[in-house]
Amino acid sequence: MSETQGAVPVALITGASSGIGEATARLFASHGYATVLTARRKDRLDVLASEITANGGEALAIPTDVTHFEDIQICVALTLERYKRIDVLINNAGFGRLKWLEQLDPKDDIDAQLQVNLRGAIYAAWAVIPTMIKNGKGHIINIDSLAGLIGMPTYSVYAATKFGLRGFNEALRRELLPWGIHVSIIYPGGVETEFTQHTGARRKTNFATPKRVRLSAEDVARTAFRMVQHPRRQAIMPGYMAAVLWVNSLLPGLVDALVDRLFVRRERDIKKISTL
Numbered sequence: 588m589s590e591t592q593g594a595v596p597v598a599l600i601t602g603a604s605s606g607i608g609e610a611t612a613r614l615f616a617s618h619g620y621a622t623v624l625t626a627r628r629k630d631r632l633d634v635l636a637s638e639i640t641a642n643g644g645e646a647l648a649i650p651t652d653v654t655h656f657e658d659i660q661i662c663v664a665l666t667l668e669r670y671k672r673i674d675v676l677i678n679n680a681g682f683g684r685l686k687w688l689e690q691l692d693p694k695d696d697i698d699a700q701l702q703v704n705l706r707g708a709i710y711a712a713w714a715v716i717p718t719m720i721k722n723g724k725g726h727i728i729n730i731d732s733l734a735g736l737i738g739m740p741t742y743s744v745y746a747a748t749k750f751g752l753r754g755f756n757e758a759l760r761r762e763l764l765p766w767g768i769h770v771s772i773i774y775p776g777g778v779e780t781e782f783t784q785h786t787g788a789r790r791k792t793n794f795a796t797p798k799r800v801r802l803s804a805e806d807v808a809r810t811a812f813r814m815v816q817h818p819r820r821q822a823i824m825p826g827y828m829a830a831v832l833w834v835n836s837l838l839p840g841l842v843d844a845l846v847d848r849l850f851v852r853r854e855r856d857i858k859k860i861s862t863l
């Protein structure tokens with residue numbers, strides 16, 4: 588019998604201090620997973636860990652900044668020291684700065700998004716793969732975005748990170764097939780979380796995903812958990828957005844014209860631009 592057989596399964600979740608990561612940690616813990624909670628805000632992780640243990644679950648909070656490779660290495664080492672295994676990695680840490688490209692700060696907005704959303708996910712996968720290969724199983728779930736499937740104005744760098752994550756996910760999925768390690772991706776549309784507090788977006792048109800069609804963090808968490816139970820390559824949320832993606836791939840000129848007319852010209856105050 589291998590060292591890890593019969594032990595409690597372990598899910599390591601990045602960005603567990605709020606939103607989708609927090610909801611995912613709660614859900615996995617309620618289904619008997621030992622949850623490793625990582626993010627930068629230690630106080631939030633500690634509160635969540637206490638809540639999970641008070642409800643009879645198992646949680647280990649490890650403050651981790653995914654832009655620091657050493658933090659991830661330490662996090663994985665501490666997890667293996669405590670639980671000897673990592674069954675699931677949820678690559679969820681991320682944020683979006685949703686402004687015109689020329690308004691983004693090269694370091695704080697452009698580099699930071701690339702480092703957290705894309706490089707952070709790559710680092711975390713890199714760090715857990717050896718133990719998954721050793722155990723002959725595992726599941727990596729990348730939390731992407733619809734912005735990883737369709738490029739919209741003010742999402743340029745965010746979309747670059749999420750398109751990049753999609754490519755990484757697909758290649759890694761094929762790399763790890765021989766070991767039976769699953770690599771899946773979730774593309775959520777608007778989710779009701781603290782995400783919007785960090786975008787820096789100021790819209791003249793008030794254009795945003797209507798509240799009634801926004802997903803909850805728990806919706807995404809449930810999809811991630813179902814994916815682990817019944818592995819599949821991807822999930823688009825909500826499912827009907829597949830139709831919009833289909834129109835975009837079939838008629839990109841039409842989508843260009845609509846977006847230009849309904850969003851870009853109004854937001855950019857086109858008269859001002861033409862006099863420059």
Ligand SMILES: NC(=O)c1ccc[n+]([C@@H]2O[C@H](COP(=O)([O-])OP(=O)(O)OC[C@H]3O[C@@H](n4cnc5c(N)ncnc54)[C@H](OP(=O)(O)O)[C@@H]3O)[C@@H](O)[C@H]2O)c1
Nearest residue numbers: 602604605606607626627628652653680681778780781782
């Ligand atoms: N909300 C949406 O509409 C939406 C839609 C599609 C996809 N997503 C994706 O879903 C994921 C989760 O976002 P959310 O909506 O749940 O937003 P959120 O509530 O703001 O959560 C983001 C999480 O990422 C963590 N994080 C940020 N920078 C980090 C860093 N350098 N190192 C470690 N952790 C870091 C934050 O923790 P700390 O600040 O404590 O580090 C926080 O726990 C993101 O990848 C996002 O792109 C969100």
